[in-house]
Amino acid sequence: MSTSLVVMQPTSLCNLNCSYCYVPGRLQKGNMTDETLAHFFRVLFDSDLAAQCRLLWHAGEPMAAGLPFYRRMLDIQGRHNHTGRPIDHWIQTNGTLIDDDWCEFFRQHRVRVSLSLDGPAFLHDQHRRDWSGRGSFARVLRGVEALKRWQIEFQVLSVVTADTLDFAAEYFAFFLDHGIEWWGFNIEELNVQTRSSSLVRREDRADWQDLEQRYKRFVATLFALWKQHYRDIHIRELSQVYELVNEKAKNPRVHRVSEEQVGMDVLNVKKNGDVTTFSPELIEGNDGDPDAFVLGNVSQIRSFGELKETVKYRTMEAEIRSGVERCRRSCAYFDFCGGGHLSAKYFENGTFDCTETDYCRLHRQAMVDVILDDLASAPA
Numbered sequence: 037m038s039t040s041l042v043v044m045q046p047t048s049l050c051n052l053n054c055s056y057c058y059v060p061g062r063l064q065k066g067n068m069t070d071e072t073l074a075h076f077f078r079v080l081f082d083s084d085l086a087a088q089c090r091l092l093w094h095a096g097e098p099m100a101a102g103l104p105f106y107r108r109m110l111d112i113q114g115r116h117n118h119t120g121r122p123i124d125h126w127i128q129t130n131g132t133l134i135d136d137d138w139c140e141f142f143r144q145h146r147v148r149v150s151l152s153l154d155g156p157a158f159l160h161d162q163h164r165r166d167w168s169g170r171g172s173f174a175r176v177l178r179g180v181e182a183l184k185r186w187q188i189e190f191q192v193l194s195v196v197t198a199d200t201l202d203f204a205a206e207y208f209a210f211f212l213d214h215g216i217e218w219w220g221f222n223i224e225e226l227n228v229q230t231r232s233s234s235l236v237r238r239e240d241r242a243d244w245q246d247l248e249q250r251y252k253r254f255v256a257t258l259f260a261l262w263k264q265h266y267r268d269i270h271i272r273e274l275s276q277v278y279e280l281v282n283e284k285a286k287n288p289r290v291h292r293v294s295e296e297q298v299g300m301d302v303l304n305v306k307k308n309g310d311v312t313t314f315s316p317e318l319i320e321g322n323d324g325d326p327d328a329f330v331l332g333n334v335s336q337i338r339s340f341g342e343l344k345e346t347v348k349y350r351t352m353e354a355e356i357r358s359g360v361e362r363c364r365r366s367c368a369y370f371d372f373c374g375g376g377h378l379s380a381k382y383f384e385n386g387t388f389d390c391t392e393t394d395y396c397r398l399h400r401q402a403m404v405d406v407i408l409d410d411l412a413s414a415p416a
Contacts, residue, residue, distance in 0.1 A: 042302075042305060043094050043302065043305070045095040046096070046109075049061075049065055049097065049101075050100060053165060055162075055163040056227075058227035068309075070112060075309060077115075079340060080116075081119070081121065083341060090126060091123060093126065097133070106145075124148065125147045127147055127148070132175040136185075138182075142183075142186070149190040150191050151176065151193070152193055153192045153193075153194055156203075157174075159200055180214065191216075191218040192211065196222070198247065198250075200254070201253070201254045204261075205261070208257070211269065212265060220271070223235050223395065225380055225383065227320075227383055228317075228320050228321060235251075248402055252402050255407075258274060273399070277372060277403060291370065291372075292371065293374050294374045296314050297360060299344060300340060302315070304319040329348070331343040358389045359375065359387070359389040362389070363376055367392070373400040376392075376395075381393055
């Protein structure tokens with residue numbers, strides 16, 4: 037087994053009510069218990085995982101769990117880590133709670149920080165608001181300034197909605213002007229919580245062509261600007277496609293393999309200790325069953341490897357493999373995608389055994405078209 041990423045949910049509580057969030061129970065107080073943490077680390081260090089494991093604290097606002105939680109967590113980890121295996125800790129935060137105390141903790145324990153930030157205020161505050169309806173932009177920027185003051189490196193993840201598409205230049209300029217050296221962007225997806233997305237048109241396809249063209253213009257503008265500043269800025273999605281194109285020019289057999297399609301390469305642990313794998317978005321189940329994808333609980337297993345022997349895991353894996361093979365046979369973009377984004381497949385089509393989604397038509401196919409067209413038109 038070669039698990040490299042474990043997504044941990046310390047709490048479902050969140051001080052924001054972002055319009056596209058897939059996590060339910062964001063007003064429910066309560067953290068992962070010390071007992072659950074102990075069970076998790078017992079299983080982690082007894083399992084045949086990667087030599088160096090990444091723990092990503094996520095799903096809810098992880099900083100809402102409080103500093104005492106993380107200090108206890110590190111103590112519990114230390115008590116179970118008998119061989120001194122290195123563990124990288126990441127935190128995916130909305131940034132509104134970052135202050136000097138948190139920055140001191142991040143620096144002392146080498147916790148890596150990823151911030152959720154959707155660009156300039158007029159874009160960010162449309163969707164990332166608190167429970168009173170107030171935008172969170174100013175509070176996030178205070179967190180950014182604190183990280184800079186403590187000289188803590190951080191990266192940014194943003195969500196692109198239909199509202200973002202007409203403001204690519206402003207979006208790029210914002211990150212450039214604020215010295216953001218690494219960012220990635222996800223597009224708004226369907227999920228078990230929202231059941232809607234401004235970029236998914238499953239019911240009405242009439243305006244799909246317009247949406248696709250707007251997305252292509254957005255990516256084309258980003259790519260043109262990024263090429264002027266590529267030494268200063270890394271944009272995850274553009275860099276991945278650009279690098280893959282270059283690799284395929286040297287070896288046509290090269291293709292993308294997504295870690296979320298490989299069972300147990302990504303583990304997701306809910307605050308109650310329930311474990312899922314494949315896509316992190318599956319941790320909340322489906323419309324009818326919140327435990328639809330739960331394979332077990334850390335309090336009841338000896339190793340993560342035994343979860344692969346469950347009927348549920350084998351059923352999911354077979355369905356996922358079938359869908360990937362269908363993509364391989366039918367899609368000209370397969371090498372750049374690897375078979376689709378699993379949560380998009382499931383929440384758009386109701387199954388993993390399918391091919392195209394609106395997610396892949398935009399975030400894979402349209403993006404590849406733009407970058408290939410740009411490279412083809414470049415002077416020799």
